[in-house]
Amino acid sequence: MKYISLFACSLAFNCTVANAQLNADQVRSSLQAHQSAVLVKDDIWIRDPYITLAPDGFYYLTGTTQMPTKQSAESAKYNVGLGDSSQVGWQVRVWKSPDLVDWKYAGAPFSLENGYWALQNQDAFKNTPKRKWHLWAPELHFINNKWVMVHTTPGPVKQGSNLAVSRTAELKGPFDFPLKDLSKGLHDPSLFKDTDGKVYIIWGNTQIAELKPDMSGFVAAPQPIHPSTLRIMGDGSKKEGIGHEGCTILKIGGKYVLFGTGWSTNKGRKGSYNLYYTVADNIKGPYGPRQFVGRFLGHGTPFQDKQGRWWCTAFYNANVPPLSTEGIQTKDLRDNAYTINKQGVTLVPLDVKVTPDGKIEIKALDPDYAKPGPDEVQKF
Template sequence: MKYFFSILFVTVLFSCKNSQNTVLNPSTKAAYGVVDVYAKETQIPATVKPLLDLWLRDTFVKLGNDGYYYLTGTIGMEGRTTSRDLSPGLQIWRSKDLKKWEDLGIVWSLDKDATWQGEFDVVKGGPKEDLNQNLIGEKRRTLWAPEVHYIKSQKTYFVVACVPENPNGNGSYILKSTSGKAEGPYVNIKDNEKGPIFPRIDGSLFEDEDGTTYFIGHNHEIAKMKPDMSGFAEPLRKFNETKYETEPYIEGAYIVKEGGKYHLIQAIWSVRQPDGTFSYNGLNPYKNNKVREQNLYSYDVVVASADNIYGPYSERYTVATGGGHNNFFKDKKGNWWSTMFGNPRGDLMKRPFVTRAAIFPIKYKDGKFSIDDNR
């Protein structure tokens, strides 16, 4: 069965009897954090369809040094629709044209290649249901949000991935390819040989033009890497960011550089407010079931920019409604693209196509990224 992605562009009509959805007056500037989830310019094109017919979250694509694009993401065991309990490890695909994808298989296995990451964690209280209503057992061993980066200064590939629960600690770790190839084999870098190098999920890497590489951490943290990529060269520090009045939970931090500026890309939920508007000025949806089930609309891509990698960063702006936990990458012609997967929670994603890897064209103009409807 082929899965096709279709986004329903919503036209909102106002009347005294129907005021659930409120659209901002275009003549007035909205308060920072208020978002128009129906804005035409942030809707993912209806022509976008999956790259693979496979359950996958947190899609990551990047051009390697060998002319191949490499794709990875969060996967579960074969035949399952969750990664919250068990995962086989790191799976990678490659393509020359972003259309036909070759499966390189599990290039780093939790059974055969992992060290401390391969230990099972015991879920306290026994079996329970996860957020996708899949029954999980007492044991879990997962690999979330992997990214594959070619670091030019090291002439090899590095993988950043994370584990939400493990006897040796929760958090992110970095693997290094010993062959110089994206398919590995991979080994732990020195500073995470015995446990996570970072105590939270969703780590990332960014190599600057001078070869300096930085680790980007979940919930707004950054640290410069040592020249040999064996660990952090400095203590973790917080980005200097423009905050919302009520700072919400944010995931999937990633950095690109364009136009001489650093662009901090993050994933954030839009939440329906009591007055019918939508805002990023909200609660943590994962800690409040009522908020999660009733008021989430879309898992969005937001971007903030700065002249210095540490900040200060501008106010965040929305690039793609429903495209959250993604990355931006350039193709061989210099065109920008964004990945996506379609979060299976929230009003927007009640569609036939969710949790599938996809990409859509974006552009950089006048200092900002936006969806490119002309490609």
């Protein structure tokens, strides 16, 4: 794998993120080739990048980000986003692009101080320094001609996740919060609208619930969904679940595909952060075995571009700066958290097939992402 465009000031880590520049023509050419990973945006600190193609013809990008006024030193570029040193901010920031190449900042339509929990627990917000306000893993969904935003957060209100619905087709506030208290405690929530119009919310590892048409509650009690095979944990034990977090559902070839994220070793922050999937005929299961999508693709967004080609977002999530891709396919990474993704948004091409017998096959096309490493606990 070879990134099409790198930092203008080289990889010596002696320049700021703001100085990084991408060659638009090279990025466009690589996207058209659909063979290798492409760094499409390198001027922001971001995790959990989420991209959706809206009816207006624009791709919308959001994710876990810093505040707009935050100016990171080079030493903070690879901040892990965890603990007291976290760089994570408290707004949903958005960029839009007609072609996945030229991105324009579209503002911050939502912030924690405008959310449901800021209204319900004003004291928590008043008594918690803003540097400890954190908004994680936002997603944007255009449903029934309105924007619906979901996210998770550890504070100021513990597990104060939000489901926010715009009042018009424009991505701007004020927002309504129809789910109210039921939105609390939803780790990494995601939404899925089925072809029959029903909307589901999924979270954790993994719970699913159908939402009422006005999103004011659950049609029935949430229930767990998971692969038929058990994950092998780092200590040799076995556990249900697609992964640790970052789940989403897509419908492909009439099948329901549940994606989930986990570390290759099934130990926290050990190995590579990977993406997995499992398939079912019914959205609530039963699901088949846990299968491998790609290495270093954890909490990525699988999506189709305007030409129908599949991509997955990828981002920096490690304890050390990105590794060189030289020899990475056979490198054992079990002793720490590693990645080859640079800070910013990388798009990795996917091969998504529906076989003649109706099976769904998904894999990364770039060879540095395509196969599990020797540190992978499950054997695929």
